[in-house]
Amino acid sequence: MRVLGIETSCDETGVAVYDDARGLVAQAVYSQARLHAAYGGVVPELASRDHIRKTLPLIRQTLDEVGLRGGDLDGVAYTAGPGLIGALLVGAALGRSLAWAWGVPAIGVHHLEGHLLAPWLETPAPELPLVALLVSGGHTQLIEIAAIGRYRLLGEALDDAVGEAFDKTAKLLGLGYPGGPALARLAEHGDPGRYRFPRPMTERPGLDFSFSGLKTHALTVLRTALAERADHDQVRADIARAFEEAVVETLTIKCQRALQYTGLRRLTLAGGVGANRRLRARLETEIVAQGGQVFYPRPALCTDNGAMIAFAGWQRLRHGHAEPLAFAPRPRWPLDSLPPL
Ligand code: KG4
Ligand code: ZN
Numbered sequence: 529m530r531v532l533g534i535e536t537s538c539d540e541t542g543v544a545v546y547d548d549a550r551g552l553v554a555q556a557v558y559s560q561a562r563l564h565a566a567y568g569g570v571v572p573e574l575a576s577r578d579h580i581r582k583t584l585p586l587i588r589q590t591l592d593e594v595g596l597r598g599g600d601l602d603g604v605a606y607t608a609g610p611g612l613i614g615a616l617l618v619g620a621a622l623g624r625s626l627a628w629a630w631g632v633p634a635i636g637v638h639h640l641e642g643h644l645l646a647p648w649l650e651t652p653a654p655e656l657p658l659v660a661l662l663v664s665g666g667h668t669q670l671i672e673i674a675a676i677g678r679y680r681l682l683g684e685a686l687d688d689a690v691g692e693a694f695d696k697t698a699k700l701l702g703l704g705y706p707g708g709p710a711l712a713r714l715a716e717h718g719d720p721g722r723y724r725f726p727r728p729m730t731e732r733p734g735l736d737f738s739f740s741g742l743k744t745h746a747l748t749v750l751r752t753a754l755a756e757r758a759d760h761d762q763v764r765a766d767i768a769r770a771f772e773e774a775v776v777e778t779l780t781i782k783c784q785r786a787l788q789y790t791g792l793r794r795l796t797l798a799g800g801v802g803a804n805r806r807l808r809a810r811l812e813t814e815i816v817a818q819g820g821q822v823f824y825p826r827p828a829l830c831t832d833n834g835a836m837i838a839f840a841g842w843q844r845l846r847h848g849h850a851e852p853l854a855f856a857p858r859p860r861w862p863l864d865s866l867p868p869l
Contacts, residue, residue: 533838536619537611542834574615605841608636609858662801684733718769
C-alpha cells in the first residue's frame, strides 16, 4: 500500500510517499521561513497563499522524481489539524480532490499524531508501550503511548510551548525567524558557566511545564549584561547557552520523572525542538545511564514534514479508517479524541 502525505498546517509545505513494502520512497519539504522572516513570525494569510502556490507543483515534482503516477497510489493523507485554518484548508482541498480524482480514500491526519509516529520511520523502530516527549512550536507534552492511537496525556505546557520560548528568546537576542535553530547555533559559542537560568517547575512534583518565565529572565539578564559588559556578542551567546541548558535540563528531568511515574523504560522524542542536538544528546546520556532507551527521528523528520503525515495516514487507512465527505479541518483538535486503531 502506497500513501501520499501532504502537510500544510503552518509554514512548511511537506510532501512524501510512504510505501509499506519499501518504507519512505519520496520526501520533499518547502519552507516558507524566508517569506515570514521580515515579519518576525508566521503571517497566516501569507502562509495559506504560499501553500496554494507550492503544494501541487511539489506533489508533481516529488512523484516525478521517483517515477510514480497518481494511479500508483492507494490513499492520500493530509494534515487536518491542529494548525492555521487557511493553511489546513489548502492541504485538505488538494488532498481530497486528488483522492477523489484517483479513486482512492482520503484521510485527515492529526498533526501531533504525525509527529508522535515519526520515530517509527527509523530503524530500529521503538516497541510499545513508551513515553513520548512532544516538543514543537505550539505544543510541549508528555504522552504515554500504549498502542498507536491510544494516547494518554501525562503533562503539558501551562503557558508558552518550548519552541515558542526558543523563538521568543531568539527574537530578543536579535536573531531571525525561526529562532530555535539560530539560538542553538549561537549557544555553541556561549560559556555554559556564565549565567544560570531557573529550571521551571522542577522543584515541585508533577509533569507540567512552564517556559514563559525563561524569556523574561533572558530579557532581564540581557539588559543588565549589555549595560555592564562591552563584549555584546559574547553576552548574547552566553545567554543563548544558559537558556538552552535550562530548557534541556528541565525537559530531561521531566522525562525521567514520566518514565518513573509510568514504570516504562522507553522514551521517544518528536516535534521541531526534537532536532536540537543538545537535547538529543542529554536525553540519550541520562536515560541510557538509567537502563532506558531513547528513540528519535532524524532532524528532518522532527520538524514539520509530509513523511510523518503519509505514515500516520497509512496506519489509519490500513486499519480501515475512512472519513465522511463532510469531514472538515479542525484548527483545534484534542489528541485524546482520536479513535484507537
Ligand atoms: O514541529 P515544528 O516544525 O512545527 C510545529 O508543529 O510547531 O516545530 C517548530 C519549532 C519552532 O519553534 C522552532 O524554532 C523549533 O521547533 N526548532 C528548534 C530547533 N529546530 C526547530 N528549537 C531548538 N533547536 C533546534 N535545533
Ligand atoms: Zn509540527
